[in-house]
Amino acid sequence: xxxxxxxxxxxxxxxxVIVRLKGAREFRGKLQGYDVHMNLVLDDAEELRxxxxxxxxxxxxxxxxxxxxxxx
Amino acid sequence: xxxxxxxxxxxxxxxxVIVRLKGAREFRGKLQGYDVHMNLVLDDAEELRxxxxxxxxxxxxxxxxxxxxxxx
Amino acid sequence: xxxxxxxxxxxxxxxxVIVRLKGAREFRGKLQGYDVHMNLVLDDAEELRxxxxxxxxxxxxxxxxxxxxxxx
Amino acid sequence: xxxxxxxxxxxxxxxxVIVRLKGAREFRGKLQGYDVHMNLVLDDAEELRxxxxxxxxxxxxxxxxxxxxxxx
Amino acid sequence: xxxxxxxxxxxxxxxxVIVRLKGAREFRGKLQGYDVHMNLVLDDAEELRxxxxxxxxxxxxxxxxxxxxxxx
Amino acid sequence: xxxxxxxxxxxxxxxxVIVRLKGAREFRGKLQGYDVHMNLVLDDAEELRxxxxxxxxxxxxxxxxxxxxxxx
Amino acid sequence: xxxxxxxxxxxxxxxxVIVRLKGAREFRGKLQGYDVHMNLVLDDAEELRxxxxxxxxxxxxxxxxxxxxxxx
Numbered sequence: 001x002x003x004x005x006x007x008x009x010x011x012x013x014x015x016x017v018i019v020r021l022k023g024a025r026e027f028r029g030k031l032q033g034y035d036v037h038m039n040l041v042l043d044d045a046e047e048l049r050x051x052x053x054x055x056x057x058x059x060x061x062x063x064x065x066x067x068x069x070x071x072x
Numbered sequence: 073x074x075x076x077x078x079x080x081x082x083x084x085x086x087x088x089v090i091v092r093l094k095g096a097r098e099f100r101g102k103l104q105g106y107d108v109h110m111n112l113v114l115d116d117a118e119e120l121r122x123x124x125x126x127x128x129x130x131x132x133x134x135x136x137x138x139x140x141x142x143x144x
Numbered sequence: 145x146x147x148x149x150x151x152x153x154x155x156x157x158x159x160x161v162i163v164r165l166k167g168a169r170e171f172r173g174k175l176q177g178y179d180v181h182m183n184l185v186l187d188d189a190e191e192l193r194x195x196x197x198x199x200x201x202x203x204x205x206x207x208x209x210x211x212x213x214x215x216x
Numbered sequence: 217x218x219x220x221x222x223x224x225x226x227x228x229x230x231x232x233v234i235v236r237l238k239g240a241r242e243f244r245g246k247l248q249g250y251d252v253h254m255n256l257v258l259d260d261a262e263e264l265r266x267x268x269x270x271x272x273x274x275x276x277x278x279x280x281x282x283x284x285x286x287x288x
Numbered sequence: 289x290x291x292x293x294x295x296x297x298x299x300x301x302x303x304x305v306i307v308r309l310k311g312a313r314e315f316r317g318k319l320q321g322y323d324v325h326m327n328l329v330l331d332d333a334e335e336l337r338x339x340x341x342x343x344x345x346x347x348x349x350x351x352x353x354x355x356x357x358x359x360x
Numbered sequence: 361x362x363x364x365x366x367x368x369x370x371x372x373x374x375x376x377v378i379v380r381l382k383g384a385r386e387f388r389g390k391l392q393g394y395d396v397h398m399n400l401v402l403d404d405a406e407e408l409r410x411x412x413x414x415x416x417x418x419x420x421x422x423x424x425x426x427x428x429x430x431x432x
Numbered sequence: 433x434x435x436x437x438x439x440x441x442x443x444x445x446x447x448x449v450i451v452r453l454k455g456a457r458e459f460r461g462k463l464q465g466y467d468v469h470m471n472l473v474l475d476d477a478e479e480l481r482x483x484x485x486x487x488x489x490x491x492x493x494x495x496x497x498x499x500x501x502x503x504x
Contacts, residue, residue, distance in 0.1 A: 008133050034436070068097075071129045076179050142205045148251050149250070150255075212278070213282075219329055221327035254351050287345045356422070365471035369493060
């Protein structure tokens with residue numbers, strides 16, 4: 001089933017994604033990896049709040065339980 | 073038992089659903105996939121707050137623990 | 145043991161139930177299905193806040209971790 | 217070990233219990249059933265807030281993760 | 289290992305303990321039982337808020353996920 | 361791997377540790393035991409808020425899900 | 433798969449990382465260890481709030497469920 005949530009993450013590898021976290025925090029970066037908990041690895045990542053870049057953080061491992069959604 | 077929660081999600085594949093999240097956030101989009109955690113894949117998705125569209129986000133993977141309800 | 149929580153939900157299938165969610169949200173509808181997480185399927189559902197109908201939503205899949213109680 | 221938490225709930229079957237929930241909510245009713253998650257079934261239940269009855273709800277299935285304590 | 293958390297609870301059986309819960313709530317009572325989730329059974333229990341007794345509740349089953357600490 | 365989190369707790373047995381909990385609460389005491397949930401046993405423990413001792417509680421079993429960090 | 437979240441943590445061993453926690457808390461330190469829950473061991477760690485060092489805490493074991501992200 002190529003449309004299940006983890007398939008979609010797999011298809012999005014090496015592409016730019018938006019990751020919305022609980023709270024007002026958001027990341028934009030290249031999806032480098034993920035696992036079944038929706039822990040994510042982003043590269044060239046920027047942290048945004050209310051649409052504005054607040055920090056460039058390069059590489060980042062996001063713990064899955066903070067994730068609201070991932071948009072490829 | 074065709075009336076269990078995941079059966080209902082299965083029946084709703086490829087149709088328009090409303091997904092209510094914790095907080096005031098809501099998505100409208102075509103249900104493309106789901107899994108046992110109620111992680112969801114939506115296509116042609118719009119994010120709404122208080123009934124108004126705040127963002128069109130195309131494709132989105134929603135992490136299940138944010139979901140309050142899905143309405144086919 | 146016919147009095148365990150899931151037995152009670154099973155007995156309530158096809159009848160009208162009240163579902164109280166965390167926050168002030170409440171649903172009234174016909175219980176169509178459930179699973180061990182207390183994910184629920186309601187039909188002919190109405191969403192209420194403070195006892196007033198705020199939305200008629202027809203069919204709805206409620207994620208169990210939002211449920212406070214179900215009253216048959 | 218007749219003093220473990222679920223033993224105590226078992227001993228309380230068919231008797232009146234007070235169930236304190238997260239938030240200010242409380243139920244009083246006859247314990248009809250329970251399971252390992254501390255999901256509970258109450259009969260002839262009343263919902264109280266700050267010690268006052270706010271609703272009589274007859275039979276109710278309470279999801280265990282809302283429970284703070286059960287007092288037989 | 290006689291110093292693991294559940295060993296300590298076992299050693300405290302039949303003695304007076306203080307149980308601090310999330311929020312400002314606290315119980316004092318005789319520990320009658322426990323399980324691996326740190327669900328607890330107290331006897332001759334008193335509920336305290338800010339060090340003052342607000343309720344005598346006799347016997348009580350406390351759901352473990354509310355517990356911050358138990359002090360024998 | 362002697363540097364994994366539980367190894368570090370093991371190395372800290374019988375020494376003084378600081379345990380930061382969710383909320384502003386903090387314990388200082390001698391680590392007597394722990395388990396895989398990071399439930400902890402402290403001896404000669406003091407509870408602090410904003411760096412000030414608010415209570416001496418002797419022995420205490422802390423439920424792991426309240427722990428933010430342990431500093432040996 | 434060398435790009436999965438735990439692989440990235442493994443690659444970051446013995447290097448300086450930033451660990452963002454829920455709430456405004458942040459640690460900077462040398463990653464000494466981790467496990468599958470994303471419990472972390474940091475050495476030479478500093479606690480920051482709003483970018484300012486509030487405490488030097490040397491060695492620290494962080495419980496994984498507090499982690500928002502780890503940035504190598």
